[in-house]
Amino acid sequence: MSTRVAKRQAAPKHEFAAELIDVRKVYGSGETETVALDSATLHVRSDEIVALIGPSGSGKTTLLSIAGGLLTPTSGQVVIGGIDITSASPKELTEFRRTMVGFVFQSVNLVPFLTARENLLVVDEIAGRRGDSVKRANALLESLGLSHRADNQPGKLSGGERQRVAIGRALMNEPTLVLFDEPTSALDTKLGEQVMELIHHEMHERGTAAVVITHDTRMTHYADRTVHIVDGRLDANS
Amino acid sequence: MRIALRELRRRPGRFGVATAALAVLALLLLFLGGLLDGLTAGSTGAVRAQERDGFVLSTSARDSFFRSRVTPEVRARVEAVPGVSQVSGFGLTFGSAKIDGTDTDVGVAGYETGSSVLPSPPAPGEAYADERLEQAGVKVGGSVQLGPATPIKIVGFVKDTRYLQNSLLWVNLDTWRSTTRQIRPESTVGDEIVQALTFDVARGSNITNVTAAIDAATGGATSTLSSDDAVNATPGVASQNSVFTLIIVTTLLVAALVVSLFFAFLTLERVPIYGVLKAIGSSSRQLFLGVLVQSMVVSIIAFAIGLAVVAPLAISAPSGLPFALSANRIFITIGGLGSAAILGGLVSLRRVIKIDPAAAIGGGT
Numbered sequence: 001m002s003t004r005v006a007k008r009q010a011a012p013k014h015e016f017a018a019e020l021i022d023v024r025k026v027y028g029s030g031e032t033e034t035v036a037l038d039s040a041t042l043h044v045r046s047d048e049i050v051a052l053i054g055p056s057g058s059g060k061t062t063l064l065s066i067a068g069g070l071l072t073p074t075s076g077q078v079v080i081g082g083i084d085i086t087s088a089s090p091k092e093l094t095e096f097r098r099t100m101v102g103f104v105f106q107s108v109n110l111v112p113f114l115t116a117r118e119n120l121l122v123v124d125e126i127a128g129r130r131g132d133s134v135k136r137a138n139a140l141l142e143s144l145g146l147s148h149r150a151d152n153q154p155g156k157l158s159g160g161e162r163q164r165v166a167i168g169r170a171l172m173n174e175p176t177l178v179l180f181d182e183p184t185s186a187l188d189t190k191l192g193e194q195v196m197e198l199i200h201h202e203m204h205e206r207g208t209a210a211v212v213i214t215h216d217t218r219m220t221h222y223a224d225r226t227v228h229i230v231d232g233r234l235d236a237n238s
Numbered sequence: 239m240r241i242a243l244r245e246l247r248r249r250p251g252r253f254g255v256a257t258a259a260l261a262v263l264a265l266l267l268l269f270l271g272g273l274l275d276g277l278t279a280g281s282t283g284a285v286r287a288q289e290r291d292g293f294v295l296s297t298s299a300r301d302s303f304f305r306s307r308v309t310p311e312v313r314a315r316v317e318a319v320p321g322v323s324q325v326s327g328f329g330l331t332f333g334s335a336k337i338d339g340t341d342t343d344v345g346v347a348g349y350e351t352g353s354s355v356l357p358s359p360p361a362p363g364e365a366y367a368d369e370r371l372e373q374a375g376v377k378v379g380g381s382v383q384l385g386p387a388t389p390i391k392i393v394g395f396v397k398d399t400r401y402l403q404n405s406l407l408w409v410n411l412d413t414w415r416s417t418t419r420q421i422r423p424e425s426t427v428g429d430e431i432v433q434a435l436t437f438d439v440a441r442g443s444n445i446t447n448v449t450a451a452i453d454a455a456t457g458g459a460t461s462t463l464s465s466d467d468a469v470n471a472t473p474g475v476a477s478q479n480s481v482f483t484l485i486i487v488t489t490l491l492v493a494a495l496v497v498s499l500f501f502a503f504l505t506l507e508r509v510p511i512y513g514v515l516k517a518i519g520s521s522s523r524q525l526f527l528g529v530l531v532q533s534m535v536v537s538i539i540a541f542a543i544g545l546a547v548v549a550p551l552a553i554s555a556p557s558g559l560p561f562a563l564s565a566n567r568i569f570i571t572i573g574g575l576g577s578a579a580i581l582g583g584l585v586s587l588r589r590v591i592k593i594d595p596a597a598a599i600g601g602g603t
Contacts, residue, residue: 061599064599065596065599068517068599070517070595070596070598070599071596091521094516094519094520094521095519097517097518097519097595098518098519099519102518103514103517103518103598103599105514105517105598105599106599107510109510109511109513109514109598111241111511111515112511113244113245113248113249114241114244118244122241122515122518123518123519125240125241126515126518126519126520126524127519153248169518173519179599181599
């Protein structure tokens, strides 16, 4: 799969950034079997922001994890940026995550002893990419309004600034798809709206697809489309 | 790896406790190693200083120079063995001398062939003295008198030539025999008789084969030792080595335990951030290399602190303290500590591999 990942750079942009087809995920077996996702089908266009809404335990995180190559489905097919990762090995999934997707986690989780700039550069360090890393990191920080905070460690940043750095980190590898796990849950409404506004702006400006998990229905208008998930099942026409 | 180094640089306090504990262990390792080397050097200098390939003792001596006697007939047979070259006689007697008003244990070593350490044997009645005797007050041109023996004139000093912690006077074989007769009448040997023979192995011959050939040629009357075996046969050296080695290995295991506990704790604390790093594409190998780099750097810094404390002791050690810090010992200690760091770091490997990147994102539902 890594060869296909390498070829991605030259390949034309696909219509869909993510295609999850009839995906099922089952945890445990026998009496302890839990169906987290059941016949889930989701198509995300290459420049589309999809908000994923559902109650706790509905399978949102499982869906996001499968789309991001953190989990493999029990059955079904997962194609991200034209690459089928359904049966990719753990090593191939690691390479896939380095190059194809970006993550923004609920609890931010920046590396605490690295500066804002270094938290972005860590993505390229992990992938062994050299060259214009610093230039791209600086451009991202500027675009996110964080140039003046580039040399500050996370401990000296506000919650909103930390979340913006996390967004920068997710965009550092120029991904096909960015996955947001409740990016506003730790922020107050005003800050949450600013972050969603930023996500909306950055994704559309870059033509990058995104799936945003959120509990907050007030944030869904920043997405192009909202998909509901209940008991592992998605809305029809998703 | 760069992340790991940045953490060391920016949060040195986090590694302070482990560094301090390892520095104490490094200091202990260097001190114990220095003591072992000092004791060994003080016990075996006389054997090493001759720089010969092997030593021939009588079988009944059970590898002790003091009990050994080698006759001219045996010497002739040894000289005739193919592969043996430059056979010389050697003899050793311990006594006591009053130096600067203090009774001091001094040995008299008779020899025939010089080396890079020992000049050719001096004239009758003269000796080269071990440098430790210079520290005790002996001077070139002065003399040392052992008991009732004729005083021996000192004509120079030699380094690292002691035997069983006694400083020696290096004399020719006739002076050794006459001095022995005067201070140890019961150990007197006849003319031409020596306690041991020293020899070199001719080019193209092998020491193992030559030692076996010598013992065969003397009909089992001799016990021939290579130079290394002669060093190890020095009374007390083997047991001293095994005791110190045991303590040093135990200390290294404690160092490995300190590293393993410390980094196991750090890894446990880092599980969430490692999960995130794995989620964004870091491999277990990259994360584990970071742990190893940190454990190695902590160990190297600890070693440097230990060396900085021990080095002045090596330079200014009082003459009574058998302490010698060699480059070899420094390399052995840093190698041992490095191995302990790797071994300790390995304990975290399983935990790093087990970290699930999926845990970084929500609760898994």
